[in-house]
Amino acid sequence: MSTEPSNSLPPDDVKRSLAQVAIQDLAKRLxxxxxxxxxLEVREVVWSDASLGCPQPGKVYAxxxxxxxxxxxxxxxxxxxYHSGGSQDPFLCEETSQIIPQVTPKEDExxxxxxxxxx
Numbered sequence: 001m002s003t004e005p006s007n008s009l010p011p012d013d014v015k016r017s018l019a020q021v022a023i024q025d026l027a028k029r030l031x032x033x034x035x036x037x038x039x040l041e042v043r044e045v046v047w048s049d050a051s052l053g054c055p056q057p058g059k060v061y062a063x064x065x066x067x068x069x070x071x072x073x074x075x076x077x078x079x080x081x082y083h084s085g086g087s088q089d090p091f092l093c094e095e096t097s098q099i100i101p102q103v104t105p106k107e108d109e110x111x112x113x114x115x116x117x118x119x
Contacts, residue, residue, distance in 0.1 A: 015042045015069065022071045022082035022090040029092070030075060040079065041072040052085040054093035 019042050027034045047053045050062040053070070068085025082090040 018042065018069050018082075018084055018090050019071055022073060022092075025082070025090070025092065026073055026075070026080055032075065036075055038074040039071075040074045041070070043070055044068075045070045047083070047085050052083045052088060052091075052093075054083050054091070054095055 019039055023034050023037050023039070026037055045053070045068055047066040047068050048063075049055075050064060050066060051059070052066055052068055055061060066085040068083065068088070069090070071082035071084070071090055073080045073082065081093045083093045084090040
């Protein structure tokens with residue numbers, strides 16, 4: 001999915017449904033109309049553990065890969081990250097040290113390894 005801002009929902013039913021949940025939650029939190037929220041990205045990810053990329057201090061998580069989604073929303077110049085996985089609805093990850101999930105590449109997509117010099 002493109003990282004260009006968009007007000008339109010993703011065409012995929014699952015992604016669209018998850019994005020709608022995240023948008024409704026953010027609109028309620030910020031007390032703003034949903035039309036002010038931009039969808040920056042909705043992508044499939046594999047989280048490294050049951051924290052779904054948003055570990056809470058003092059909690060212990062099952063160390064098992066979790067398929068899920070990362071939803072990036074924007075309001076003005078602020079970015080908001082919503083995480084989901086398993087049966088967990090999208091939730092706002094308020095941690096400032098964002099854990100970047102492993103991207104699940106498309107069948108014909110090449111993703112260079114970290115620290116490679118390939119553009």
